[in-house]
Structure formats: structure tokens, C-alpha cells
Amino acid sequence: GQQLNQSPQSMFIQEGEDVSMNCTSSSIFNTWLWYKQDPGEGPVLLIALYKAGELTSNGRLTAQFGITRKDSFLNISASIPSDVGIYFCAGYQSGATNKLIFGTGTLLAVQP
Amino acid sequence: DSGVTQTPKHLITATGQRVTLRCSPRSGDLSVYWYQQSLDQGLQFLIQYYNGEERAKGNILERFSAQQFPDLHSELNLSSLELGDSALYFCASSVGTAEGDEQYFGPGTRLTVT
Numbered sequence: 657g658q659q660l661n662q663s664p665q666s667m668f669i670q671e672g673e674d675v676s677m678n679c680t681s682s683s684i685f686n687t688w689l690w691y692k693q694d695p696g697e698g699p700v701l702l703i704a705l706y707k708a709g710e711l712t713s714n715g716r717l718t719a720q721f722g723i724t725r726k727d728s729f730l731n732i733s734a735s736i737p738s739d740v741g742i743y744f745c746a747g748y749q750s751g752a753t754n755k756l757i758f759g760t761g762t763l764l765a766v767q768p
Numbered sequence: 769d770s771g772v773t774q775t776p777k778h779l780i781t782a783t784g785q786r787v788t789l790r791c792s793p794r795s796g797d798l799s800v801y802w803y804q805q806s807l808d809q810g811l812q813f814l815i816q817y818y819n820g821e822e823r824a825k826g827n828i829l830e831r832f833s834a835q836q837f838p839d840l841h842s843e844l845n846l847s848s849l850e851l852g853d854s855a856l857y858f859c860a861s862s863v864g865t866a867e868g869d870e871q872y873f874g875p876g877t878r879l880t881v882t
Binding site for chain 2: 659686687689691696697698699700701704706744746748754755756757758759760761
């Protein structure tokens with residue numbers, strides 16, 4: 657099945673560091689969603705983006721909808737141990753608004 | 769807690785068997801989506817129902833079927849199970865009336881086929 661390219665695949669950081677991850681596609685997307693998933697649990701919606709260039713924050717998380725509409729970025733500032741998990745980008749392609757396509761995921765590990 | 773509920777949490781069954789997974793959407797949501805998550809394929813969209821009608825299909829096998837009932841809960845039926853069907857199955861729901869809806873996921877059902 658189709659997946660979005662997400663990078664990096666994994667990150668191992670110290671508590672307090674800032675984190676950046678991105679999601680890219682060869683196709684245009686109308687909506688970008690960012691999720692966090694803990695092991696054995698369902699993905700939890702963090703941020704939703706609807707317009708090219710849009711920058712949206714949720715606490716220490718900030719996400720951006722890329723100008724080309726083919727990418728999106730997520731930043732986490734001042735990471736804490738509970739930020740550990742897998743972060744997924746997901747998007748609706750232009751013309752296929754019922755099918756949410758997920759990225760390959762970024763595993764984040766935070767050392768206290 | 770997303771408000772989406774799924775049962776059972778875990779399911780262990782043998783090859784060739786049939787199972788039914790159940791999902792109740794968030795209050796007020798009309799759309800229900802089913803996803804399969806495996807290690808090698810990631811999260812894959814299977815099927816969407818909106819207010820009882822099938823709305824979109826993804827990579828759903830012919831051995832799998834789903835339906836949404838008048839009370840808006842949904843069931844995913846998996847038959848003639850194979851070892852490769854072992855995965856986490858998630859249900860998500862959304863309001864369903866706009867393009868690019870935010871989807872809220874349930875806790876999932878872990879299916880193990882032995």
C-alpha cells in the first residue's frame with residue numbers, strides 16, 4: 657500500500673533537546689495530520705493542517721503545511737520523557753479525500 | 769481517550785477461522801474507518817463507511833468485509849484467516865461531512881492467527 661516518506665526513521669535525544677521530523681510525497685495533499693502512537697495503542701491526533709504554508713502549534717509541538725503541498729514538518733521543543741513514541745504524518749491526497757495515507761513513522765526516544 | 773471504542777482488545781484464533789471486530793464511533797461521528805497495522809506494511813486504510821453506506825475502499829482483501837449499522841457502530845469481518853492476517857486492526861471515526869476530516873482512532877484489536 658501507499659505510504660508517505662517520513663524522516664528520520666528514528667531519533668535518540670536527550671531530554672530538553674528540540675526535535676524536527678518531516679514527511680514528503682511526490683503528490684499534492686490537501687490536509688496533513690500528525691499523530692503519536694504509543695506501543696500497542698491507537699494513534700492520537702496531535703495537529704491538523706489545512707492550508708499550504710499554515711503553521712499550527714499545540715503546546716510544545718509545532719507543525720507546518722509545506723508551500724508545495726507535498727510536504728509537512730513537525731517540531732517538538734524542549735523534549736520530555738513522555739514524548740517517547742512513534743510519530744506518524746498522514747494526509748489526504750488531492751482528489752482522494754476519503755483515504756488517509758500514513759507515513760512510515762519516526763521513532764522518538766528521549767533519555768532523561 | 770478518543771471516544772472511539774473497540775472490542776475485543778486481543779483475539780487469538782487459528783488459520784481458516786472467521787472473526788468479527790467491533791467498533792463504536794465517537795458520539796456524533798457518522799464516518800467509520802478501518803485500518804490494518806502490521807510491521808512490514810505500516811498503517812493501511814481498509815474501508816470507510818458513512819452513515820451506513822460504504823464510502824471508500826482501500827487495500828481490503830475479498831476475505832474481509834465490513835458494515836455499519838443504524839446505530840452507527842461498525843463490524844469488520846475477517847474470514848478464512850491466514851497467518852499473514854495477524855496485525856493490529858484500528859477503527860477511526862470522524863464527523864464525516866467535510867473533505868479532509870480529522871480522524872480519531874480507537875485503541876485497536878490485536879489479532880493473532882496461529
